[in-house]
Amino acid sequence: MELIFEKSIPGRRGFQIPVCDVNVQGDIPPRYKRTHDNELPEVSEVDVVRHFTRLSQMNFSVDTNFYPLGSCTMKYNPKFTEVLAKNPQFADLHPLLPQLRNGEKLTQGALQVLYEVEQILCEIAGMDQFTMQPLAGAHGELTGVMMMAAYHRDKGNKKKYIIVPDAAHGTNPATAAIAGYATIAIPPDENGLLDITKLKEKLNDEVAGVMMTNPDTLGIFNSHIDEIAGLVHRVDGLMYYDGANLNAILGRCRPGDIGFDIMHINTHKTFTTPHGGGGPGAGPVGVKKKLVKFLPISRVEKRSDGTFYLNYDYPDSIGYVASLYGNFALILRAYAYILLLGKEGLLETSNHAVLNANYVMHRLKNHYLLHYDRTCMHECVFSATQQAERGVHAIDIAKFLIDRGMHPPTVYFPLTVKEAIMIEPTETESKQTLDQFIELLIEADQLSKTQPDIFKDLPKTTPVARPDEVKAATDLNTNFFVNTAKLTRPQKNSSASITHHV
Amino acid sequence: MNPYIANTKIEVDEMLQCIGVKTIDDLFLDIKPNQRPKSFNIPPGESEQEVVAYINRLANKNRSDLILFIGGGYYDHYIPAAVGSLISRGEFYTAYTPYQPECSQGTLQALYEFQSAICTLTEMEVANASLYDGGTALYEAVMMAIRITGRRRIIMDGGVSPIYRTILKSYTSNLDIEFQETPVVHGQSDRQQITKLLNENTAAVILQNPNFFGAIDDHTDIIEQAHKFGILVIESVYPISLGLLKTPGEMGADIVTGEGQSLGLPLNFGGPYLGFMTTRKKFIRKMPGRIVGQTVDIHGRRSFVNTLQAREQHIRREKATSNICTNVSLCAIQACIYMSLLGKQGLKRLAQLNLDKAEYAKQVLSHVKGVEIKRSSPTFNEFTAYLSKDANAVVEAMINRGFAAGFPLGRYYKGMEQYMIVAVTEKRTKEEIDRFAESLEEVLKEM
Numbered sequence: 001m002e003l004i005f006e007k008s009i010p011g012r013r014g015f016q017i018p019v020c021d022v023n024v025q026g027d028i029p030p031r032y033k034r035t036h037d038n039e040l041p042e043v044s045e046v047d048v049v050r051h052f053t054r055l056s057q058m059n060f061s062v063d064t065n066f067y068p069l070g071s072c073t074m075k076y077n078p079k080f081t082e083v084l085a086k087n088p089q090f091a092d093l094h095p096l097l098p099q100l101r102n103g104e105k106l107t108q109g110a111l112q113v114l115y116e117v118e119q120i121l122c123e124i125a126g127m128d129q130f131t132m133q134p135l136a137g138a139h140g141e142l143t144g145v146m147m148m149a150a151y152h153r154d155k156g157n158k159k160k161y162i163i164v165p166d167a168a169h170g171t172n173p174a175t176a177a178i179a180g181y182a183t184i185a186i187p188p189d190e191n192g193l194l195d196i197t198k199l200k201e202k203l204n205d206e207v208a209g210v211m212m213t214n215p216d217t218l219g220i221f222n223s224h225i226d227e228i229a230g231l232v233h234r235v236d237g238l239m240y241y242d243g244a245n246l247n248a249i250l251g252r253c254r255p256g257d258i259g260f261d262i263m264h265i266n267t268h269k270t271f272t273t274p275h276g277g278g279g280p281g282a283g284p285v286g287v288k289k290k291l292v293k294f295l296p297i298s299r300v301e302k303r304s305d306g307t308f309y310l311n312y313d314y315p316d317s318i319g320y321v322a323s324l325y326g327n328f329a330l331i332l333r334a335y336a337y338i339l340l341l342g343k344e345g346l347l348e349t350s351n352h353a354v355l356n357a358n359y360v361m362h363r364l365k366n367h368y369l370l371h372y373d374r375t376c377m378h379e380c381v382f383s384a385t386q387q388a389e390r391g392v393h394a395i396d397i398a399k400f401l402i403d404r405g406m407h408p409p410t411v412y413f414p415l416t417v418k419e420a421i422m423i424e425p426t427e428t429e430s431k432q433t434l435d436q437f438i439e440l441l442i443e444a445d446q447l448s449k450t451q452p453d454i455f456k457d458l459p460k461t462t463p464v465a466r467p468d469e470v471k472a473a474t475d476l477n478t479n480f481f482v483n484t485a486k487l488t489r490p491q492k493n494s495s496a497s498i499t500h501h502v
Numbered sequence: 503m504n505p506y507i508a509n510t511k512i513e514v515d516e517m518l519q520c521i522g523v524k525t526i527d528d529l530f531l532d533i534k535p536n537q538r539p540k541s542f543n544i545p546p547g548e549s550e551q552e553v554v555a556y557i558n559r560l561a562n563k564n565r566s567d568l569i570l571f572i573g574g575g576y577y578d579h580y581i582p583a584a585v586g587s588l589i590s591r592g593e594f595y596t597a598y599t600p601y602q603p604e605c606s607q608g609t610l611q612a613l614y615e616f617q618s619a620i621c622t623l624t625e626m627e628v629a630n631a632s633l634y635d636g637g638t639a640l641y642e643a644v645m646m647a648i649r650i651t652g653r654r655r656i657i658m659d660g661g662v663s664p665i666y667r668t669i670l671k672s673y674t675s676n677l678d679i680e681f682q683e684t685p686v687v688h689g690q691s692d693r694q695q696i697t698k699l700l701n702e703n704t705a706a707v708i709l710q711n712p713n714f715f716g717a718i719d720d721h722t723d724i725i726e727q728a729h730k731f732g733i734l735v736i737e738s739v740y741p742i743s744l745g746l747l748k749t750p751g752e753m754g755a756d757i758v759t760g761e762g763q764s765l766g767l768p769l770n771f772g773g774p775y776l777g778f779m780t781t782r783k784k785f786i787r788k789m790p791g792r793i794v795g796q797t798v799d800i801h802g803r804r805s806f807v808n809t810l811q812a813r814e815q816h817i818r819r820e821k822a823t824s825n826i827c828t829n830v831s832l833c834a835i836q837a838c839i840y841m842s843l844l845g846k847q848g849l850k851r852l853a854q855l856n857l858d859k860a861e862y863a864k865q866v867l868s869h870v871k872g873v874e875i876k877r878s879s880p881t882f883n884e885f886t887a888y889l890s891k892d893a894n895a896v897v898e899a900m901i902n903r904g905f906a907a908g909f910p911l912g913r914y915y916k917g918m919e920q921y922m923i924v925a926v927t928e929k930r931t932k933e934e935i936d937r938f939a940e941s942l943e944e945v946l947k948e949m
Contacts, residue, residue: 278831
């Protein structure tokens with residue numbers, strides 16, 4: 001499809017700038033002015049509307065398609081939270097108002113949202129306090145690991161390593177590294193869970209903490225979590241809980257009760273703030289008492305008279321992790337969703353998420369290899385190795401599903417499972433939708449036996465077929481205005497032919 | 503049952519039977535009794551109608567009626583209705599990260615267009631598909647400069663947003679990175695100080711234009727000096743100002759970041775916002791964040807994909823250029839729609855209108871007794887005002903008259919308790935500016 005820049009006609013305009021109502025023509029010395037005009041498109045409003053409407057129609061989305069992406073929790077996003085977040089009394093609120101003297105009076109409603117959502121998240125997660133500042137899950141991880149570092153500095157601990165299971169989300173080791181730690185990877189045991197023997201071998205006084213999820217990336221709840229936490233705490237390490245899989249255990253188990261000291265929540269997973277095609281998200285971080293003094297500032301607190309204010313007076317705080325108070329409009333959506341669900345609704349969420357995943361697992365396990373044939377939590381991981389032997393790989397099955405109008409599961413993740421197909425149906429999907437999905441996957445398996453060659457040309461029903469990802473990485477073109485091709489160092493190890501989901 | 507769960511009891515029973523268990527509880531046996539919640543005191547659920555009423559009651563406690571002359575990096579610009587309308591399409595906002603390109607061309611092409619638009623605004627060669635916000639984008643730029651140069655010393659101009667500077671210090675406290683701050687002289691970068699600090703151990707110089715005081719500058723000379731030592735220069739910019747101002751690309755900057763809130767995003771009490779980053783093409787492989795590239799499909803049709811993914815955490819894990827995963831795609835698309843509506847001439851005119859109104863406000867305010875407008879350097883749409891009284895008190899008093907009068911500088915700059923920065927966007931009418939000046943005069947008189 002044409003780019004918006006290619007639709008540009010000189011002189012056309014898409015928005016009328018008001019006529020200047022002051023009799024001053026501002027001028028600045030030429031040396032401070034740009035020499036060349038910008039090259040934004042010159043298009044009419046209807047050009048813009050049709051262009052972006054058409055683009056939107058080239059997407060799959062939760063509103064239009066089943067989206068069983070493992071570890072992503074692509075549940076339905078309620079509409080009422082969108083309406084609430086667009087209320088101008090929130091949307092037009094300037095973030096620096098509460099930083100004025102007595103300015104918190106101007107934003108009591110917003111501060112109350114931040115305060116109340118913290119209370120409710122603490123109760124859901126079993127933590128003592130939360131910060132809403134982190135702007136995404138990975139940002140929450142970084143906040144958590146920075147607090148880990150502050151804790152160890154404060155205690156005079158000399159720590160160098162963070163232990164991360166092999167199956168972990170890539171952000172875990174990346175976060176540890178960016179926060180200044182070396183990582184130690186632990187492979188899974190024969191049950192697919194963190195290998196406790198290996199963990200014991202690696203644990204020593206230099207280990208700052210362990211980052212893991214529970215249920216883990218294979219969708220299995222690790223019942224040995226108490227033992228793991230005990231071992232880690234014995235060397236004064238901290239347990240970090242990656243909230244990616246929290247949807248599975250709402251009301252059934254709380255990270256704070258099973259040994260975790262720090263955790264983040266992906267509101268865009270568990271609490272259904274829309275993914276937005278890759279953000280914005282929000283990554284609130286919760287901690288146990290011993291870490292509270294390191295939480296980022298500002299903290300939202302309540303006075304005895306019932307008013308709310310921002311407290312910056314935490315000398316041990318790690319400081320600001322974001323410019324302001326977090327992605328407020330998303331925190332607000334998450335809060336409204338939690339209020340609507342309430343206690344029963346949260347339990348229904350985990351119940352149905354786990355039921356749906358087990359149903360899919362049971363119906364597919366005679367067709368796809370299931371390494372760990374046991375009850376799963378909110379997601380299940382198959383391996384397409386049998387199909388791959390017939391020349392049909394996980395990525396081909398993914399493209400088959402796209403061709404048939406369903407978003408594929410996560411493929412090639414976790415990295416510990418060959419030809420992984422990771423399915424997370426979420427609680428919002430009906431049995432009928434799951435059945436359609438299951439039938440399609442069974443059909444894909446059948447076709448892998450009878451017509452394995454048809455997969456390579458799929459998908460055919462989408463606006464484009466499989467893109468040449470190697471060309472994208474070697475003849476780089478990332479900006480319409482500059483030919484960015486012919487970079488000096490073409491990538492040898494292009495991973496582009498494999499699609500990873502996390 | 504809450505309205506987001508589809509299955510009825512009949513279907514639940516069928517599914518349980520298929521699985522071979524009697525109750526849903528049987529699926530949770532891996533969670534041992536001692537691992538169950540110690541408490542779970544969550545209030546009962548409510549209907550949508552009740553939740554809406556409650557949240558709207560909270561909304562009413564906010565003073566969003568104030569006339570905003572406060573900026574400080576976050577600006578009250580008008581957002582054309584088409585922006586909100588288009589971005590509210592479920593196909594955009596309920597989509598996932600475009601890892602499967604065939605069913606994500608809408609998001610991918612829009613992000614490619616965003617990258618191109620940000621590049622033409624900043625006159626740089628390559629952009630990523632967004633970072634969280636302006637402050638964290640600056641942190642990512644610092645880490646990028648450290649990766650490129652292998653050096654760990656950073657020179658930071660005092661005109662860089664104090665909020666951003668606080669973030670940088672938070673992030674780097676566990677890393678061995680040295681920061682040198684230089685003061686602001688007559689509103690602009692202290693060239694003497696910066697030049698004195700340049701050396702072969704320095705990774706980057708961080709500058710901001712317009713700076714936190716609103717002053718505009720041409721950093722070409724500083725950048726030339728820095729380059730002699732192999733130092734990279736990072737410019738933090740305000741995108742609307744680039745409709746008029748000399749671009750970081752023309753000045754020779756190496757990495758450009760900024761807060762994209764002004765490009766069609768509501769103020770939202772602090773987020774979500776839009777961090778952006780552009781750089782030179784030779785640094786693209788060191789850049790953090792997703793990058794969308796154009797390619798062709800197997801039939802030769804134009805297609806878009808996430809490219810150079812080997813930099814990213816899901817492939818490179820602990821060796822990744824950043825830990826960022828979710829960014830702010832939707833905000834980037836929103837900004838792209840906004841920039842498309844404004845277009846080449848619109849952005850220029852909008853920038854000029856901001857400048858005109860701010861200049862008018864300066865004129866009017868300079869006649870107010872007890873207000874002095876510093877004119878040592880030119881400004882764009884925000885400027886520093888010196889008050890005869892404590893700025894905190896003045897701003898507080900102005901609230902009662904319906905104005906958020908500005909941001910007092912004393913909060914972040916010692917010795918500047920009588921200064922505030924005042925922002926004037928296209929939304930401020932002549933009448934509002936006049937009333938603002940009158941009210942300020944009255945307030946100063948009464949104090």
